[in-house]
Amino acid sequence: MSLLAAALAVVAAVTALNLLLTxxxxxxxREHTVLLSDLGGTAPVIAVGAEVGDFTATAVSGISISRADLTDETLVGIFSVTCRPCRATVGDFAAYARTMPGGRGRVLAVVVGDPADAASFVSALSPVAHVVVEDSGGPVGAAFQAQAFPTMLRVAPDAAGRVVVAANRVQVGRPAALAA
Known part of the structure; x- marks a missing residue:
């Protein structure tokens, strides 16, 4: 009987250890899930020097925007309404955009999602950027190959006049004049 009690004690100890490890x-x-979700779109989705695809879209202000309108260095931010890091970053992006040389005309913000859900993004970004709201896979997001959110880029024409990505890791936590 003592052998049975000893075996039962070993099984109970292994079960308790298994529960503790689980x-x-x-x-x-859970910690890793939070860390990964906080990374959001920090990984570049389009390479520096890559040409921006052709697109045409209508901003919430009613103006038409296309790749041809990106004639100077332009800040581009692409956000998703379902992205927690996007909600946390949109204010920093707006503050950064206020410091951009050339002002609102050189900032493009894209909000991916339902227009009704995008209202808070639109109100935060409209004073500092031309804002486009589009569905997932829309023309602007596709032109910038955005697959992770938030995506923040600087684009500019190259020597041949092609609009290319000048920076794919824009640091929005400091003024545009200081960030690279």
Whole structure:
């Protein structure tokens, strides 16, 4: 009988250890999920020097915007209404855009999602940028190959006049004059 009690004690100890390790693993996975979601679109989705695809879209202000309108260095921000890091970054992007030489005319913001859900983004970005609201896979997002959000780029014409990505990791936490 003592052998049975010893075996039962070993099984109980292994079960308790398994439970402890499982709880620790779940906790660690939750921490990693938060870290990964906070990274958002920090990984570049289009390479520096890559040509921006052709697009035409209508901004919420009613003006038509196309690749041909990007004649000077332009700040581009692409956000999704379902993206938590986008909601946290939109204010920094707007503050950064206010410091852009050339003002609102040299800032393009794209909000991916339902127009009704995009209202808070539009109100924050409209004073400092031309804002386009489009569905996932829309023409502007496709032109910039945006697959991760938020995506923040600087684009400019190259020597041949092609609109290319000048920077694919724009740091919006500091003024445009200082950031690279």
């Amino acid at each position: 709880v620790g693993l779940v906790k660690r996975l």
